[in-house]
Amino acid sequence: MSAREAVAGARRLVVKIGSSSLTTVDGGLDVAKLDALVDAVAARAASTQVVLVSSGAIAAGLRPLGLPRRPRDLATQQAAAGVGQLHLTRAYAEAFARHGRTVGQVLLTSHDVVRRQPYRNAQRTFERLLGLGVVPVVNENDTVATDEIRFGDNDRLAALVAHVISADALVLLSDVDGVYDADPRSPGATLVREVTGGREGSDLAGVRVGKPSSLGTGGMASKLAAADLASGAGVPVLVASAADAPAALEGAEVGTVFAPHGPRLSARRFWLRHMAGTRGRLHLDDGAVRAVVGRRRSLLAAGITGSDGDFEAGDVVDLVDPHGEVVARGVVGFHAEELPEITGRSSDDLPPELRREVVHADDLVPVVPALPVPALPVPALPDPALPDPALPDPALPDPTDAEAGSPR
Ligand SMILES: Nc1ncnc2c1ncn2[C@@H]1O[C@H](COP(=O)(O)OP(=O)(O)O)[C@@H](O)[C@H]1O
Numbered sequence: 002m003s004a005r006e007a008v009a010g011a012r013r014l015v016v017k018i019g020s021s022s023l024t025t026v027d028g029g030l031d032v033a034k035l036d037a038l039v040d041a042v043a044a045r046a047a048s049t050q051v052v053l054v055s056s057g058a059i060a061a062g063l064r065p066l067g068l069p070r071r072p073r074d075l076a077t078q079q080a081a082a083g084v085g086q087l088h089l090t091r092a093y094a095e096a097f098a099r100h101g102r103t104v105g106q107v108l109l110t111s112h113d114v115v116r117r118q119p120y121r122n123a124q125r126t127f128e129r130l131l132g133l134g135v136v137p138v139v140n141e142n143d144t145v146a147t148d149e150i151r152f153g154d155n156d157r158l159a160a161l162v163a164h165v166i167s168a169d170a171l172v173l174l175s176d177v178d179g180v181y182d183a184d185p186r187s188p189g190a191t192l193v194r195e196v197t198g199g200r201e202g203s204d205l206a207g208v209r210v211g212k213p214s215s216l217g218t219g220g221m222a223s224k225l226a227a228a229d230l231a232s233g234a235g236v237p238v239l240v241a242s243a244a245d246a247p248a249a250l251e252g253a254e255v256g257t258v259f260a261p262h263g264p265r266l267s268a269r270r271f272w273l274r275h276m277a278g279t280r281g282r283l284h285l286d287d288g289a290v291r292a293v294v295g296r297r298r299s300l301l302a303a304g305i306t307g308s309d310g311d312f313e314a315g316d317v318v319d320l321v322d323p324h325g326e327v328v329a330r331g332v333v334g335f336h337a338e339e340l341p342e343i344t345g346r347s348s349d350d351l352p353p354e355l356r357r358e359v360v361h362a363d364d365l366v367p368v369v370p371a372l373p374v375p376a377l378p379v380p381a382l383p384d385p386a387l388p389d390p391a392l393p394d395p396a397l398p399d400p401t402d403a404e405a406g407s408p409r
């Protein structure tokens with residue numbers, strides 16, 4: 002099955018829509034665009050369980066607050082998001098109601114998914130909402146999200162949600178009709194139709210990204226990273242224009258499709274690899290690295306040379322090779338205080354109550370080295386329709402400098 006067919010045939014789908022595709026040029030919510038998106042999603046939701054990840058809270062808060070452009074400081078962004086999220090949710094509720102569908106709002110911060118229990122809670126909530134025929138509408142909980150607990154951008158959030166719900170495919174809808182080999186606002190840029198080998202493969206070798214749109218957050222770089230995250234863990238991804246949503250959701254030849262290029266990870270293993278917050282480190286000798294990463298064996302006390310951190314049994318820890326590189330993550334079976342007693346000792350040598358795996362193979366996942374972010378050598382052209390959000394706003398005080406948090 003091709004990646005496009007996988008998107009078309011998905012029984013569980015995550016659709017993400019960016020701010021720029023939901024707003025008017027002056028920054029208000031564009032209800033006509035939102036309605037058109039909902040028409041397409043509702044048509045697909047008739048046969049598919051769909052989770053909608055929607056940006057646009059901050060953008061939708063601009064007009065009600067009389068803000069001329071996206072604020073740069075965290076506090077005003079949070080205030081705008083509080084106002085805008087309400088407008089956004091109401092607009093979705095009304096639009097989906099016209100199709101006889103109920104929506105449920107799910108606002109998340111990374112705090113809600115880095116620990117196993119909250120992650121399970123979020124998973125259960127999604128399951129129940131989908132089971133009840135509700136369309137979950139997800140956003141980052143921007144009113145409380147600070148830099149420390151932020152997902153970063155909604156492309157990444159959508160990739161994570163795709164794994165939380167074990168989606169069959171992820172569709173990222175934006176104001177551009179796919180990934181171009183250069184900033185699409187520059188002459189000669191060409192659409193890349195298919196990416197087969199992930200970010201390291203030849204399809205993206207010559208691709209350069211420019212700035213996001215005036216209201217977007219991460220731009221194409223964050224879509225590429227999210228597409229790589231999802232497709233690298235077995236989930237096909239389509240990046241397409243929101244204007245093409247009906248065709249995109251029917252599997253037509255639009256946008257850029259990312260074929261899965263890694264083994265499908267269970268939601269649990271994906272959580273371990275990409276989402277879990279770690280509480281400590283176990284240092285492994287070379288033999289243990291080979292056993293754990295190469296042969297997917299459990300980690301035994303004999304292969305550990307040291308540990309640090311303040312973890313409890315059940316916490317997630319990094320497994321580090323003799324060069325200090327993180328090679329795997331896993332759920333540790335011992336408390337930090339117990340480690341010195343067992344470190345380096347063979348199982349036969351341990352008292353019976355301590356004779357067990359330090360990290361069981363089922364709770365262990367190798368870590369893929371971080372990939373470089375695509376370069377940004379192409380100068381982006383200014384958007385003539387909107388003032389440059391990077392310019393200081395004379396009308397607004399900018400309390401950011403004096404307060405915690407920094408502008409995105
Ligand atoms: N190589 C590229 N291919 C496609 N789009 C790009 C590229 N470089 C920059 N862009 C810009 O990225 C923007 C989409 O990102 P963003 O503004 O964050 O959208 P969204 O709000 O939908 O998340 C487009 O407006 C496009 O002009």
Ligand SMILES: N[C@@H](CCC(=O)OP(=O)(O)O)C(=O)O
Nearest residue numbers: 020056057058059154155218
């Ligand atoms: N959570 C923010 C949007 C974050 C984001 O990633 O925006 P975008 O690049 O437009 O998808 C909001 O609702 O305004």
